[in-house]
Amino acid sequence: xISDKMKGYVENSSAIRxxxxxxxxxxxxxxxxxxxxxxxxxxNVAAPKEVNDAIVELVRGTDPxxxxxxxxxxxxxxxxxxxxxxxxxxxxxxxxxxxxxxxVGAAGGLNVILKTLLNPGDEVIVFAPYFGEYRSxxxxxxxxxxxxxxxxxxFQPNLTEFERKITPRTKAVIVNTPNNPTxxxxxxxxxxxxxxxxxxxxxxxxxxIYLISDxxxxxxxxxxxxxxxxxxxxxxxxVGYSYSKSLSLPxxxxxxxxxxxxxxxxxxxxxxxxxxxxxxxxxxAPSLQQLAVAKCLDAETDVSYYNRNRELLYQVLTELGFTCxxxxxxxxxxVKSPVEDEKQFCAKAxxxxxxxxxxxxxxxxxxxxxxxxVSYETIERSIPSFEKLAYDYFHQV
Numbered sequence: 001x002i003s004d005k006m007k008g009y010v011e012n013s014s015a016i017r018x019x020x021x022x023x024x025x026x027x028x029x030x031x032x033x034x035x036x037x038x039x040x041x042x043x044n045v046a047a048p049k050e051v052n053d054a055i056v057e058l059v060r061g062t063d064p065x066x067x068x069x070x071x072x073x074x075x076x077x078x079x080x081x082x083x084x085x086x087x088x089x090x091x092x093x094x095x096x097x098x099x100x101x102x103x104v105g106a107a108g109g110l111n112v113i114l115k116t117l118l119n120p121g122d123e124v125i126v127f128a129p130y131f132g133e134y135r136s137x138x139x140x141x142x143x144x145x146x147x148x149x150x151x152x153x154x155f156q157p158n159l160t161e162f163e164r165k166i167t168p169r170t171k172a173v174i175v176n177t178p179n180n181p182t183x184x185x186x187x188x189x190x191x192x193x194x195x196x197x198x199x200x201x202x203x204x205x206x207x208x209i210y211l212i213s214d215x216x217x218x219x220x221x222x223x224x225x226x227x228x229x230x231x232x233x234x235x236x237x238x239v240g241y242s243y244s245k246s247l248s249l250p251x252x253x254x255x256x257x258x259x260x261x262x263x264x265x266x267x268x269x270x271x272x273x274x275x276x277x278x279x280x281x282x283x284x285a286p287s288l289q290q291l292a293v294a295k296c297l298d299a300e301t302d303v304s305y306y307n308r309n310r311e312l313l314y315q316v317l318t319e320l321g322f323t324c325x326x327x328x329x330x331x332x333x334x335v336k337s338p339v340e341d342e343k344q345f346c347a348k349a350x351x352x353x354x355x356x357x358x359x360x361x362x363x364x365x366x367x368x369x370x371x372x373x374v375s376y377e378t379i380e381r382s383i384p385s386f387e388k389l390a391y392d393y394f395h396q397v
Contacts, residue, residue: 009136023355030353036382037355038370041180041331043248045305045373051247054295058288068287073278075102075256075285079294083256086297091229099260101273102285105253106216106242110137111280113238113257114172116272117210118143122171127157129334129364131180131214144169150364155182155325155334156190159197166201172210173198177227178217181362181369182334183327185221188228195234208236208264216242216255219300221329222307235262238269243293245330248301254289306331309372313379317370320390331373334359338393342368348392352385 002010023037058067074080080100087093103109114124120142126134128150138145146165151158157175175194177186198209213230218241221227231237242255259270277284313333314326324335335356337345342358342365349356349368359367372379 019355035353039355039357041371043373044375045248045301047248048299050296050299054292058291073284074274076290079290082294099258101257102290103255103257104282104285105255106240108282109240109255109257112273112276115141115276117171123169125173129181129362132361134174147363155184159193163197168205170209172212174212176214178329180330181332183330183332185225185227185328191228191233211237213239216245217330219246225328231260236264252289254285254293309379313372316383321394333370335368337366337368342366349389352388354385
Protein backbone atom coordinates (compact mmCIF):
# COMPACT_ATOMS: atom_id res chain seq x y z
CA UNK A 1 0.00 0.00 0.00
CA ILE A 2 1.31 3.45 -0.91
CA SER A 3 1.87 6.12 1.73
CA ASP A 4 -1.00 8.32 2.91
CA LYS A 5 0.83 11.40 1.64
CA MET A 6 1.17 9.87 -1.83
CA LYS A 7 -2.52 8.96 -1.84
CA GLY A 8 -3.26 12.67 -1.59
CA TYR A 9 -0.77 13.50 -4.32
CA VAL A 10 -2.27 10.91 -6.66
CA GLU A 11 -5.84 12.07 -6.00
CA ASN A 12 -4.87 15.68 -6.70
CA SER A 13 -2.52 14.96 -9.58
CA SER A 14 -1.78 17.85 -11.92
CA ALA A 15 -4.79 18.98 -13.95
CA ILE A 16 -2.33 20.34 -16.50
CA ARG A 17 -0.75 16.94 -17.09
CA UNK A 18 -4.19 15.30 -17.17
CA UNK A 19 -5.32 17.73 -19.87
CA UNK A 20 -2.11 17.08 -21.82
CA UNK A 21 -2.86 13.35 -21.77
CA UNK A 22 -6.44 14.06 -22.83
CA UNK A 23 -5.08 16.03 -25.77
CA UNK A 24 -3.11 13.01 -26.93
CA UNK A 25 -6.23 10.85 -26.65
CA UNK A 26 -8.33 13.27 -28.68
CA UNK A 27 -5.59 13.63 -31.29
CA UNK A 28 -5.76 9.88 -31.83
CA UNK A 29 -9.47 10.22 -32.60
CA UNK A 30 -9.70 13.47 -34.57
CA UNK A 31 -6.14 13.97 -35.81
CA UNK A 32 -3.52 16.13 -34.15
CA UNK A 33 -4.24 19.10 -36.43
CA UNK A 34 -7.87 19.15 -35.25
CA UNK A 35 -7.15 19.30 -31.52
CA UNK A 36 -6.09 22.64 -30.02
CA UNK A 37 -4.04 21.81 -26.97
CA UNK A 38 -3.31 24.94 -24.94
CA UNK A 39 -2.70 23.03 -21.71
CA UNK A 40 1.04 22.51 -21.24
CA UNK A 41 3.81 25.11 -21.15
CA UNK A 42 5.96 23.06 -23.52
CA UNK A 43 7.97 25.47 -25.72
CA ASN A 44 7.24 25.14 -29.42
CA VAL A 45 10.28 27.19 -30.43
CA ALA A 46 13.32 25.05 -31.20
CA ALA A 47 16.38 25.41 -29.02
CA PRO A 48 18.87 27.95 -30.42
CA LYS A 49 21.41 26.53 -32.88
CA GLU A 50 24.17 27.27 -30.38
CA VAL A 51 22.81 24.58 -28.05
CA ASN A 52 23.00 21.75 -30.58
CA ASP A 53 26.38 22.98 -31.80
CA ALA A 54 27.67 23.01 -28.21
CA ILE A 55 26.46 19.46 -27.59
CA VAL A 56 28.11 18.17 -30.78
CA GLU A 57 31.35 19.95 -29.94
CA LEU A 58 31.35 18.56 -26.40
CA VAL A 59 30.63 14.99 -27.49
CA ARG A 60 33.35 15.10 -30.12
CA GLY A 61 35.98 16.92 -28.13
CA THR A 62 35.62 16.06 -24.46
CA ASP A 63 37.04 13.12 -22.57
CA PRO A 64 33.99 10.83 -22.09
CA UNK A 65 34.98 10.13 -18.50
CA UNK A 66 34.70 13.85 -17.77
CA UNK A 67 31.70 14.43 -20.03
CA UNK A 68 29.55 11.76 -18.43
CA UNK A 69 31.13 11.52 -14.99
CA UNK A 70 30.42 12.72 -11.49
CA UNK A 71 31.54 16.12 -10.29
CA UNK A 72 30.97 18.28 -7.21
CA UNK A 73 27.31 17.95 -6.10
CA UNK A 74 26.90 21.65 -6.83
CA UNK A 75 28.10 21.18 -10.41
CA UNK A 76 31.21 21.82 -12.48
CA UNK A 77 33.24 24.68 -11.02
CA UNK A 78 33.85 26.16 -14.48
CA UNK A 79 30.13 26.15 -15.30
CA UNK A 80 29.17 27.80 -12.04
CA UNK A 81 31.86 30.45 -12.48
CA UNK A 82 30.67 31.19 -16.02
CA UNK A 83 27.06 31.59 -14.87
CA UNK A 84 28.10 33.85 -11.99
CA UNK A 85 30.12 36.03 -14.38
CA UNK A 86 27.18 36.25 -16.77
CA UNK A 87 24.79 37.32 -14.02
CA UNK A 88 27.27 39.91 -12.77
CA UNK A 89 27.55 41.44 -16.24
CA UNK A 90 23.81 41.53 -16.77
CA UNK A 91 22.56 42.63 -13.37
CA UNK A 92 25.47 44.34 -11.65
CA UNK A 93 25.72 41.64 -8.99
CA UNK A 94 28.87 40.22 -7.42
CA UNK A 95 28.33 36.46 -7.34
CA UNK A 96 31.08 33.89 -7.44
CA UNK A 97 31.26 30.21 -8.26
CA UNK A 98 30.32 29.28 -4.69
CA UNK A 99 26.98 31.11 -4.98
CA UNK A 100 25.74 28.88 -7.82
CA UNK A 101 24.29 25.38 -7.34
CA UNK A 102 23.45 23.56 -10.57
CA UNK A 103 20.07 21.82 -10.31
CA VAL A 104 17.74 19.48 -12.16
CA GLY A 105 15.65 22.31 -13.55
CA ALA A 106 13.86 24.96 -11.50
CA ALA A 107 11.65 22.29 -9.91
CA GLY A 108 14.70 20.42 -8.66
CA GLY A 109 16.13 23.69 -7.40
CA LEU A 110 12.97 24.57 -5.48
CA ASN A 111 12.95 21.15 -3.83
CA VAL A 112 16.62 21.52 -2.92
CA ILE A 113 16.15 24.92 -1.30
CA LEU A 114 12.93 23.99 0.50
CA LYS A 115 14.56 20.86 1.92
CA THR A 116 17.47 23.07 2.97
CA LEU A 117 15.27 25.59 4.79
CA LEU A 118 12.10 23.98 6.11
CA ASN A 119 11.37 22.38 9.44
CA PRO A 120 8.00 20.62 9.85
CA GLY A 121 5.29 23.24 10.32
CA ASP A 122 7.28 26.09 8.78
CA GLU A 123 5.15 28.30 6.55
CA VAL A 124 5.78 29.18 2.90
CA ILE A 125 3.77 32.12 1.54
CA VAL A 126 2.67 32.17 -2.11
CA PHE A 127 0.68 34.72 -4.12
CA ALA A 128 -2.34 33.40 -5.99
CA PRO A 129 -2.49 32.63 -8.79
CA TYR A 130 0.62 30.46 -8.50
CA PHE A 131 2.13 27.33 -10.05
CA GLY A 132 0.22 24.52 -8.36
CA GLU A 133 3.25 22.30 -7.78
CA TYR A 134 4.39 24.71 -5.04
CA ARG A 135 1.82 22.95 -2.85
CA SER A 136 3.51 19.58 -3.34
CA UNK A 137 7.04 20.93 -3.09
CA UNK A 138 6.22 22.51 0.28
CA UNK A 139 4.37 19.42 1.51
CA UNK A 140 7.35 17.26 0.54
CA UNK A 141 9.17 18.68 3.57
CA UNK A 142 6.13 18.95 5.87
CA UNK A 143 5.86 22.70 5.38
CA UNK A 144 2.57 24.60 5.38
CA UNK A 145 1.59 26.54 2.28
CA UNK A 146 -0.04 29.90 3.04
CA UNK A 147 -1.93 31.51 0.15
CA UNK A 148 -2.37 35.23 -0.42
CA UNK A 149 -5.56 35.81 -2.40
CA UNK A 150 -5.29 37.31 -5.89
CA UNK A 151 -5.77 40.92 -6.89
CA UNK A 152 -7.72 40.14 -10.05
CA UNK A 153 -7.62 43.76 -11.22
CA UNK A 154 -3.83 43.76 -11.76
CA PHE A 155 -2.58 40.31 -10.67
CA GLN A 156 0.19 42.08 -8.80
CA PRO A 157 0.78 40.67 -5.27
CA ASN A 158 -1.80 41.66 -2.65
CA LEU A 159 0.62 43.22 -0.17
CA THR A 160 -1.94 44.25 2.45
CA GLU A 161 -2.99 40.63 2.93
CA PHE A 162 0.63 39.48 2.59
CA GLU A 163 1.70 41.57 5.57
CA ARG A 164 -1.13 40.16 7.69
CA LYS A 165 -0.20 36.57 6.87
CA ILE A 166 3.45 36.74 7.92
CA THR A 167 3.83 34.93 11.25
CA PRO A 168 6.69 33.69 13.46
CA ARG A 169 6.43 30.41 11.48
CA THR A 170 7.01 32.11 8.10
CA LYS A 171 10.26 30.71 6.70
CA ALA A 172 9.99 31.53 2.99
CA VAL A 173 8.03 33.46 0.38
CA ILE A 174 7.92 32.25 -3.23
CA VAL A 175 7.43 34.72 -6.08
CA ASN A 176 7.24 33.89 -9.77
CA THR A 177 7.75 36.76 -12.21
CA PRO A 178 7.04 36.76 -15.12
CA ASN A 179 4.17 34.85 -13.65
CA ASN A 180 2.69 31.50 -14.53
CA PRO A 181 -0.30 31.60 -15.19
CA THR A 182 -0.96 35.33 -15.77
CA UNK A 183 2.12 36.49 -17.69
CA UNK A 184 2.29 39.53 -15.37
CA UNK A 185 5.69 40.97 -14.40
CA UNK A 186 5.82 42.21 -10.82
CA UNK A 187 6.65 45.91 -10.87
CA UNK A 188 9.72 47.40 -9.21
CA UNK A 189 7.41 49.46 -6.97
CA UNK A 190 5.69 46.30 -5.73
CA UNK A 191 9.01 44.49 -5.23
CA UNK A 192 10.37 47.37 -3.15
CA UNK A 193 7.22 47.47 -1.03
CA UNK A 194 7.34 43.69 -0.55
CA UNK A 195 10.99 43.89 0.51
CA UNK A 196 10.19 46.66 3.01
CA UNK A 197 7.44 44.54 4.57
CA UNK A 198 9.73 41.52 4.87
CA UNK A 199 12.58 43.55 6.36
CA UNK A 200 10.21 45.04 8.93
CA UNK A 201 8.76 41.64 9.83
CA UNK A 202 12.22 40.09 10.24
CA UNK A 203 13.10 42.82 12.74
CA UNK A 204 9.75 42.62 14.51
CA UNK A 205 9.70 38.81 14.79
CA UNK A 206 13.44 38.21 15.16
CA UNK A 207 13.37 35.59 12.39
CA UNK A 208 14.89 35.05 8.97
CA ILE A 209 12.41 35.11 6.07
CA TYR A 210 13.82 33.92 2.74
CA LEU A 211 12.47 35.24 -0.54
CA ILE A 212 12.66 32.54 -3.22
CA SER A 213 12.42 33.95 -6.73
CA ASP A 214 11.31 31.29 -9.23
CA UNK A 215 12.47 32.61 -12.62
CA UNK A 216 12.09 30.18 -15.53
CA UNK A 217 10.41 32.87 -17.67
CA UNK A 218 12.83 35.74 -17.01
CA UNK A 219 13.92 36.10 -20.66
CA UNK A 220 10.41 35.77 -22.11
CA UNK A 221 9.17 39.36 -21.94
CA UNK A 222 7.54 41.74 -24.41
CA UNK A 223 7.25 45.44 -25.22
CA UNK A 224 10.53 46.35 -23.54
CA UNK A 225 9.37 45.30 -20.06
CA UNK A 226 12.19 44.91 -17.52
CA UNK A 227 12.11 42.17 -14.86
CA UNK A 228 13.67 43.34 -11.56
CA UNK A 229 16.50 41.12 -10.29
CA UNK A 230 15.34 40.55 -6.74
CA UNK A 231 18.66 40.07 -4.94
CA UNK A 232 19.18 43.82 -5.43
CA UNK A 233 16.08 44.68 -3.37
CA UNK A 234 16.13 42.20 -0.49
CA UNK A 235 19.26 40.67 1.00
CA UNK A 236 17.65 37.37 1.98
CA UNK A 237 16.79 36.42 -1.63
CA UNK A 238 17.53 33.08 -3.30
CA VAL A 239 16.96 32.73 -7.06
CA GLY A 240 15.87 29.57 -8.84
CA TYR A 241 16.40 29.50 -12.60
CA SER A 242 15.76 27.05 -15.42
CA TYR A 243 16.82 26.88 -19.07
CA SER A 244 13.58 25.02 -19.90
CA LYS A 245 11.94 28.13 -21.36
CA SER A 246 14.82 30.49 -22.14
CA LEU A 247 16.63 27.89 -24.27
CA SER A 248 13.62 25.62 -24.99
CA LEU A 249 15.12 22.70 -23.05
CA PRO A 250 12.28 21.51 -20.78
CA UNK A 251 13.11 17.83 -21.12
CA UNK A 252 16.80 18.29 -20.34
CA UNK A 253 16.08 19.37 -16.75
CA UNK A 254 18.87 21.87 -16.25
CA UNK A 255 18.89 24.99 -14.08
CA UNK A 256 20.55 26.52 -11.03
CA UNK A 257 20.09 28.20 -7.68
CA UNK A 258 21.73 31.48 -6.75
CA UNK A 259 22.48 31.69 -3.02
CA UNK A 260 24.14 35.09 -2.43
CA UNK A 261 26.63 35.74 0.34
CA UNK A 262 24.15 38.31 1.72
CA UNK A 263 21.66 35.57 2.62
CA UNK A 264 21.31 34.85 6.34
CA UNK A 265 23.64 31.99 7.34
CA UNK A 266 24.92 31.89 3.76
CA UNK A 267 27.73 29.41 4.40
CA UNK A 268 25.40 26.93 6.05
CA UNK A 269 22.67 27.40 3.42
CA UNK A 270 25.14 26.81 0.58
CA UNK A 271 26.59 23.71 2.27
CA UNK A 272 23.12 22.35 3.05
CA UNK A 273 21.87 22.93 -0.50
CA UNK A 274 24.88 21.04 -1.80
CA UNK A 275 24.01 18.10 0.46
CA UNK A 276 20.28 18.33 -0.34
CA UNK A 277 21.09 18.08 -4.04
CA UNK A 278 22.78 14.76 -3.29
CA UNK A 279 20.44 13.17 -0.79
CA UNK A 280 17.28 14.00 -2.73
CA UNK A 281 18.68 11.60 -5.30
CA UNK A 282 19.65 14.16 -7.92
CA UNK A 283 23.34 13.74 -6.93
CA UNK A 284 24.22 16.41 -9.47
CA ALA A 285 22.61 18.17 -12.43
CA PRO A 286 23.10 16.39 -15.81
CA SER A 287 26.77 16.71 -16.73
CA LEU A 288 26.42 17.15 -20.50
CA GLN A 289 23.72 19.78 -20.15
CA GLN A 290 25.74 21.74 -17.59
CA LEU A 291 28.64 22.00 -20.01
CA ALA A 292 26.34 22.78 -22.93
CA VAL A 293 24.46 25.67 -21.33
CA ALA A 294 27.74 27.18 -20.14
CA LYS A 295 28.64 27.63 -23.82
CA CYS A 296 25.25 29.24 -24.56
CA LEU A 297 24.88 31.89 -21.88
CA ASP A 298 24.41 34.60 -24.50
CA ALA A 299 22.09 32.55 -26.73
CA GLU A 300 18.44 33.60 -26.93
CA THR A 301 15.16 31.97 -27.82
CA ASP A 302 13.18 33.75 -30.54
CA VAL A 303 10.72 35.64 -28.32
CA SER A 304 9.16 37.25 -31.41
CA TYR A 305 7.58 33.88 -32.18
CA TYR A 306 5.73 33.89 -28.86
CA ASN A 307 4.90 37.56 -29.21
CA ARG A 308 3.24 36.93 -32.57
CA ASN A 309 1.11 34.24 -30.94
CA ARG A 310 0.34 36.50 -27.98
CA GLU A 311 -0.86 39.35 -30.18
CA LEU A 312 -3.09 37.16 -32.35
CA LEU A 313 -4.70 35.18 -29.54
CA TYR A 314 -5.22 38.22 -27.30
CA GLN A 315 -6.82 40.13 -30.18
CA VAL A 316 -9.09 37.25 -31.17
CA LEU A 317 -10.28 36.47 -27.64
CA THR A 318 -10.95 40.06 -26.60
CA GLU A 319 -12.81 40.78 -29.83
CA LEU A 320 -14.98 37.73 -29.14
CA GLY A 321 -15.89 39.16 -25.72
CA PHE A 322 -13.52 37.35 -23.41
CA THR A 323 -11.67 39.29 -20.72
CA CYS A 324 -8.01 38.92 -19.77
CA UNK A 325 -5.05 41.03 -18.78
CA UNK A 326 -2.50 41.32 -21.60
CA UNK A 327 0.57 39.33 -20.54
CA UNK A 328 3.93 41.11 -20.25
CA UNK A 329 5.94 37.91 -20.21
CA UNK A 330 5.94 34.09 -20.23
CA UNK A 331 3.56 32.46 -22.76
CA UNK A 332 0.19 32.29 -21.05
CA UNK A 333 -3.12 34.13 -21.20
CA UNK A 334 -5.22 34.04 -18.02
CA VAL A 335 -8.78 34.47 -19.22
CA LYS A 336 -11.83 35.18 -17.07
CA SER A 337 -14.40 32.43 -17.38
CA PRO A 338 -17.81 33.68 -18.57
CA VAL A 339 -19.39 31.44 -15.90
CA GLU A 340 -18.51 31.11 -12.23
CA ASP A 341 -17.47 27.46 -12.54
CA GLU A 342 -14.47 27.58 -14.84
CA LYS A 343 -14.26 23.79 -14.88
CA GLN A 344 -17.65 23.75 -16.56
CA PHE A 345 -16.29 26.26 -19.07
CA CYS A 346 -13.25 24.03 -19.72
CA ALA A 347 -15.59 21.08 -20.29
CA LYS A 348 -17.59 23.10 -22.82
CA ALA A 349 -14.35 24.18 -24.54
CA UNK A 350 -13.33 20.54 -24.85
CA UNK A 351 -16.48 19.91 -26.91
CA UNK A 352 -14.81 22.10 -29.53
CA UNK A 353 -11.47 20.32 -28.95
CA UNK A 354 -10.02 23.31 -27.10
CA UNK A 355 -7.95 22.19 -24.12
CA UNK A 356 -7.70 24.85 -21.42
CA UNK A 357 -6.56 24.58 -17.78
CA UNK A 358 -8.92 25.64 -14.97
CA UNK A 359 -7.74 28.50 -12.79
CA UNK A 360 -8.48 26.54 -9.63
CA UNK A 361 -5.29 24.61 -10.44
CA UNK A 362 -3.52 27.90 -9.67
CA UNK A 363 -5.69 28.79 -6.63
CA UNK A 364 -7.64 31.28 -8.72
CA UNK A 365 -11.04 29.85 -9.66
CA UNK A 366 -13.14 31.68 -12.23
CA UNK A 367 -10.28 31.88 -14.74
CA UNK A 368 -8.62 29.58 -17.27
CA UNK A 369 -5.04 29.41 -18.47
CA UNK A 370 -4.23 29.24 -22.18
CA UNK A 371 -0.64 28.34 -23.08
CA UNK A 372 0.18 29.94 -26.43
CA UNK A 373 3.57 28.25 -26.86
CA VAL A 374 2.11 26.41 -29.85
CA SER A 375 2.46 26.92 -33.58
CA TYR A 376 0.92 30.04 -35.09
CA GLU A 377 -1.00 27.76 -37.42
CA THR A 378 -2.56 25.97 -34.44
CA ILE A 379 -3.89 29.30 -33.17
CA GLU A 380 -5.23 30.15 -36.62
CA ARG A 381 -6.99 26.79 -36.91
CA SER A 382 -8.43 27.16 -33.40
CA ILE A 383 -10.20 30.45 -34.10
CA PRO A 384 -13.46 28.90 -35.40
CA SER A 385 -13.63 26.79 -32.24
CA PHE A 386 -13.15 29.85 -30.04
CA GLU A 387 -15.86 31.61 -32.07
CA LYS A 388 -18.29 28.74 -31.39
CA LEU A 389 -17.37 28.77 -27.71
CA ALA A 390 -17.93 32.53 -27.48
CA TYR A 391 -21.29 32.18 -29.23
CA ASP A 392 -22.42 29.68 -26.60
CA TYR A 393 -21.85 32.22 -23.83
CA PHE A 394 -22.25 35.69 -25.31
CA HIS A 395 -24.80 35.42 -28.13
CA GLN A 396 -27.56 33.15 -26.93
CA VAL A 397 -30.97 34.80 -26.69
